[in-house]
Each structure stands twice: as C-alpha cells, then as structure tokens.
Amino acid sequence: MTDLTEPTEVPVKDIGTLRSRAEGSGPTTRRPITIPANRYYSPDFAALETERMWPRVWQLATTVDAVSDPGDWVEFSVGELSAVVLRDQEGTLRAFQNVCMHRGIELCKGSGTGRTELRCGFHRWCWNLDGSLNEIPSRRDFGVIDNDAYGLAPVLVDTWGPLVFINFDTDAMSLATYLGGAPADAAYLEMDDFHCRFEISVKVPSNWKTAADGFSETYHVQGLHPELLKVFADLDNHQIFWDHVGRSRQLYGVPSPRIRPTPSDQEVWEAFASVYSGRAGLDAVNPGPAPAIPDGSTLFDVMAQSVRDAQAEKGVDLSAYDNTQIMMMDQHNVFPNITVLLHPDLLSVLRTRPGDNPDECWLDIFNFDRAGANTARVKPMKMEVPLDSMAFGTVFNQDFDMLRTAQRGLHQPGFTRITLSQEESRILNNQLALERYVGISPSEIEGDLP
Ligand code: FES
Ligand SMILES: [Fe+2]
Secondary structure (H helix, E strand, O other): OOOOOOOOOOOOEEEEOHHHHHOOOOOOOOOOEEEEHHHHOOHHHHHHHHHHHOOOOOEEEEEHHHHOOOOOEEEEEEOOEEEEEEEOOOOOEEEEEOOOOOOOOOOOOOEEOOOOEEEOOOOOOEEEOOOOEEEOOOHHHHOOOOHHHHOOOEOEEEEEOOEEEEEOOOOOOOHHHHHOOHHHHOHHHOHHHEEEEEEEEEEEOOOHHHHHHOOOOOOOHHHHOHHHHHHEOHHHOEEEEOOOEEEEEEEEOOOOOOOOOOOOHHHHHHHHHHHHHHHHOOOOOOOOOOOOOOOOOOHHHHHHHHHHHHHHHOOOOOOOOOHHHHOEEEEEEEOOOEEEEEOOOEEEEEEEEEOOOOOOEEEEEEEEEEOOOOOOOOOOEEEEOOHHHOOOOHHHHHHHHHHOOOOHHHHOOOOOEEEEOHHHHHHHHHHHHHHHHHOOOOOOOEOOOO
C-alpha cells in the first residue's frame, strides 16, 4: 500500500499573486475547484479523520515557553488522543501517550512544573521522566512484570522556533520533512526569538476545518474586513506551497487597488492605526493627523518607522528589517489545523481542534512577542473564554463573529460542494493533504487545480 503521508507532489508550487494571475491571461477555460461539503459535518468523515489523520500528522501541542525547564509538563488533547509533553531532568524534550500502563487512566491533566516523575494517582504506578518504569506498588502481586514492556508509549516531539509539535505516529516522517521549505522561508524572522505570552481557548460552533479555513485565505478581506483594504494590498499576496504548508506573504501599508478613489494619506494612516495600534504605539481610534512625510520618503516609510520606533522603546530592535519586511506579514497554514502569522515583532498562532461533534471545535490562540533568544522564558498565561467575550481588535473580532454562522449553511440539502478560487488555494492544499491521510483515492476534489 502506498504511504499516503509521503509527499506526492512537487516540493514547491508557486501560484504567484491574484494580480499576476489576472494579468497576461485571456479568457479562462479552467473549471472551478469544488470539494464535497459533507467533509465539514459528516460524523462518518470525522470518524475517518479520527482513525487515519489525527494519529498520523504533526500537530502543535504547546510552546517551548510552557516546557522550558526540567520538570515542566503540558497535557495536550485532540479528540480522543492525548499526550503529555515534558522536559526531563537532563533538559530533553519528550512526549508520551497520556495513559497509565496499569489500567489506562489519563496520567496528567492540565500543565505544571517541578515534576521529577510521572505517578498515577489511582494505584501509584510511577515512571521516570524518560518514560521508563520506576515503581509498581506491591509489584510481586502482579507476577513477573517486564520493565521494558511497561514503559510509557513514546510520541514524536520536535520544535519549529518556539512551537512544540508532536506526532503520535512514531514511524512518521520528520517534522523538518513535513514542514517542507517553510522554516527556511521564515528564517529571516528568527522565530526562536519569540516568547509566548498567552494561550486562549474558545469553543466555537463550527467544524475544526471550517474555522481553520477562515484563516486560510485573504479573499474574504473585501467582504469581512472592508476597512482593511485601505492598508492591505490584497491583490498582491504571494502564495507558495509545500505538501503540508501553504505560505502567503501579505503587504500592509499600501491600499488595495479594489478601493476607488484611492484613499487619502489620512485615511490610510487611520486604517493603519486601527489595525496596528499595538505594533506602532498608536491610538487605534484617534491616531491624530498623519505625520509629515519627509522629502524623499513616503507614508509607507513613515508607518514602518513608527513600528520600528515603538518597538525600540520596548527594547525590541528591528533595525535589521527593512521597511517592506516590517510591513509584511507571512502567514503559514500548516496542515491540518494551524495558522502561523508572522511579523518581525509579532507572532500569533491559531489552532483548531475537534469538539464533541463535527459541528463544534476548539479555537486556540497563542500570542508571542519578540523577547530575544537570550531572555529567560516565563510560563504563558493560559485561559478558556466564551466566544462572546473574545476581544481581539476589529479584524480578529470580525473573523470570530463569522464563525458563529459558518456551519449551519453547510448542512443545507441544496448545498453539496464548496467552491474555491485559486486565491483560496491554502484551503485546497489542506484538503489535498486530508485526502492523502484519510485515503480518498481517486480524489473527490473536482476542477482544474492551479
Ligand atoms: S490505573 Fe494507574 S496505577 Fe492503576
Ligand atoms: Fe479575516
């Protein structure tokens, strides 16, 4: 049987930008890409994911900050699967299936520090942090117990910058192979320098893929975030793909050509402040008049410098990044369920996990800032909040709001397939990977792929 997890496509696909695809093309004969909608709500399809996908993919379990010191541990659960990620006494990052080898109850719940062993609370079986069996109370009563047969079941663990990934399949390809060229592509942003500040989990009334798709394309900006068009060059997102990752490079500080007439500098400045108040140290609602633009400079340069200056005041040195890099956001959508949003001074990661049924999921938001590789890591704040109390600024709030109404429509009998433009190819990339993992062959995706 073919190993469906092995890369099957060319390593990198470059689909250019919306503008580059529109230019130089005559009338198109391409058939639109469509995907069965029931993947987003069918319990049978969810069961396939549970059986064939979740146990075999690399997934974000936690952050390096949460397990920075020996004895730190974090439980990570996705659907029926659960792992404990920990740093052992020698400083090695390890992960194990979260189960006591005696009678199968979960060993750990939540997270903590200072562990020197993993001891089950039920009958006090105990393991060392390297997973080897340490102690069984009244051991003789079991007969002959082979220590090696009763070690904790290992789970693969590796990192990308401050992100800790695990894979329940110990025969899986390495994380480096899985991520393809993405880490090299993002190397200029020095992800190791980012420290996680908080992790927020929200229960959302949509399938985990519906929620992930909402963060996998920018075609929706003109619908959901129209005010963003004043500072976002949405026709110029450059998208490239590896087997498990789609990357979109998005330029801010330049109005979209969709807006006519072209907004004034004051309008661009106000839109910039409303989106990047935190980065640039501006009042989001009343940023004041656009600054004077020095000779030979542009508003774009002034905005980039305002970010550089505001960050310098916080001790974050962005002098190595040019203006375009400062105003750029790189977005990596990593199959199956994470979105990595990267600026030189800011990293946000969104993760979705299945809920109790296919119509709900958990959305986890990890926020990082650039603290420098030599700064000590502190444990991120972790909390669970209701969707109604989410307050993440205009743009994210609009995204979260959309998720309230994103699921029921998919069930309607007259709606059987979702349709994707090339601009929505990161959704397509994830769906192609999904078919490989759950074993759908021939593909049920129709149309001419880019
Ligand atoms: S179930 Fe863990 S020691 Fe018995
Ligand atoms: Fe959005």
